[in-house]
Amino acid sequence: MNNDIIRTSGLRKHFGKNEVLRGVDLAIPRGAVVGLLGSNGAGKSTLIKCLLGLLKISAGTATLMGEDPWNLSAHTKSRIGYVPQVVHLYPWMKVRQVIEYTGAFYANWDHAWCRELLDQWDLDGAAWIRNLSTGQLQRLGLILGMGHRPDLYLLDEPAASLDPSGRRSLLRSLLEITEDREHSILFSTHITSDLERIASHVAIMGNGVIDYFGELDELKDSVKRIRVHSPVDLPPDFSVPGALRTEINGDSAIVAVAAVNDEVIDGIRDRWDASVDVEDLNLEDIFLELHDAQ
Missing domain, CATH: 3.40.50.300 (P-loop containing nucleotide triphosphate hydrolases)
Structure with missing residues (x-):
C-alpha cells in the first residue's frame, strides 16, 4: 500500500x-x-x-x-x-x-x-x-x-x-x-x-x-566541510570526490563535500600526506553550499 x-x-x-x-x-x-x-x-x-x-x-x-x-x-x-x-x-x-x-x-x-x-x-x-x-x-x-x-x-x-x-x-x-x-x-x-x-x-x-x-x-550526516593542511602547496586542480566548493590557499584548502566518508578522508591523507579536519555544518550552511554549487 x-x-x-x-x-x-x-x-x-x-x-x-x-x-x-x-x-x-x-x-x-x-x-x-x-x-x-x-x-x-x-x-x-x-x-x-x-x-x-x-x-x-x-x-x-x-x-x-x-x-x-x-x-x-x-x-x-x-x-x-x-x-x-x-x-x-x-x-x-x-x-x-x-x-x-x-x-x-x-x-x-x-x-x-x-x-x-x-x-x-x-x-x-x-x-x-x-x-x-x-x-x-x-x-x-x-x-x-x-x-x-x-x-x-x-x-x-x-x-x-x-x-x-x-x-x-x-x-x-x-x-x-x-x-x-x-x-x-x-x-x-x-x-x-x-x-x-x-x-x-x-x-x-x-x-x-x-x-x-x-x-x-x-x-546533516552527509554534507560536511573539511579543512586540508599539506606539507607542500596544493595544486590549482586539487579536487575531492563529491566536492561542492573548494578554496585553495597555498598548502591548505577548505572543501565542502556532499558525501563525506572514511574512504574520501583516507584518500586525501594518503595522496597529499595531509592532515584533514572534518566540521559539522548547520542546515543554513548546508543549504548555502548546495545552492551555490548549482
Missing part, C-alpha cells in the same frame, strides 16, 4: 511563457514533517498552491491523500489545514467572530483548542481584524488553519511575520501535533533554525525543481 500522503511526478506549472515549476518529483510519506527550503522565486508557494488545487498544474501528475488536487473531495478538503504566506481576513469582523464563522464549516472544529491558542499566542478575541498587526494576523491565520485538527498541514512561511516568542509557541504546537506520527506537515520557510527543531525531512528547491529530498539527519 502506498504510504505517501503527497506525490508528484514531473509536475510543471507555467504562467504564459514563464515556467515556474519545471518537473517536480516528490514523494512525502505519511507522518513526515517536511521543511521546504528555497530562495525567493524557487517555486515553493506555487508548488503548495498546486498541491492544494488552488492552481491547476500545466503538466505532470500530483496526488494529495491519493486524490487529484484539482478535484479534491469535500472529505479530503476537510482533512487539510492551509495557511498562506499573507493572511487576508474580514476587517469588519472581530477575532472571535472570524474563528466562530470558520468553525461553522467544520463538523470537528475544536473550540477549546482555539481558545487555548488564543491565550497562548496572546490574541484578544474581542479585537477588530482591521486593527491587527501583520504578526497578529499570521497567528490568527494559523489558528484558523489548525482549528479543525487536520491530518495534513500545508503552511507557507508560517513564521515569517512572527516574533521569537510567537515562533516558539508555533513550533511547540506543531511538535505536539506530530507526536503521534499520524499527522503530516509540509511547510516552507527561510528560517532554517526553526526547521532544524521540528522537521524530520527536508526538501531543497531551486529553479522549479527539487534538488534534494530526504531525512534531515541523513543530510
Whole structure:
C-alpha cells in the first residue's frame, strides 16, 4: 500500500511563457514533517498552491491523500489545514467572530483548542481584524488553519511575520501535533533554525525543481566541510570526490563535500600526506553550499 500522503511526478506549472515549476518529483510519506527550503522565486508557494488545487498544474501528475488536487473531495478538503504566506481576513469582523464563522464549516472544529491558542499566542478575541498587526494576523491565520485538527498541514512561511516568542509557541504546537506520527506537515520557510527543531525531512528547491529530498539527519550526516593542511602547496586542480566548493590557499584548502566518508578522508591523507579536519555544518550552511554549487 502506498504510504505517501503527497506525490508528484514531473509536475510543471507555467504562467504564459514563464515556467515556474519545471518537473517536480516528490514523494512525502505519511507522518513526515517536511521543511521546504528555497530562495525567493524557487517555486515553493506555487508548488503548495498546486498541491492544494488552488492552481491547476500545466503538466505532470500530483496526488494529495491519493486524490487529484484539482478535484479534491469535500472529505479530503476537510482533512487539510492551509495557511498562506499573507493572511487576508474580514476587517469588519472581530477575532472571535472570524474563528466562530470558520468553525461553522467544520463538523470537528475544536473550540477549546482555539481558545487555548488564543491565550497562548496572546490574541484578544474581542479585537477588530482591521486593527491587527501583520504578526497578529499570521497567528490568527494559523489558528484558523489548525482549528479543525487536520491530518495534513500545508503552511507557507508560517513564521515569517512572527516574533521569537510567537515562533516558539508555533513550533511547540506543531511538535505536539506530530507526536503521534499520524499527522503530516509540509511547510516552507527561510528560517532554517526553526526547521532544524521540528522537521524530520527536508526538501531543497531551486529553479522549479527539487534538488534534494530526504531525512534531515541523513543530510546533516552527509554534507560536511573539511579543512586540508599539506606539507607542500596544493595544486590549482586539487579536487575531492563529491566536492561542492573548494578554496585553495597555498598548502591548505577548505572543501565542502556532499558525501563525506572514511574512504574520501583516507584518500586525501594518503595522496597529499595531509592532515584533514572534518566540521559539522548547520542546515543554513548546508543549504548555502548546495545552492551555490548549482
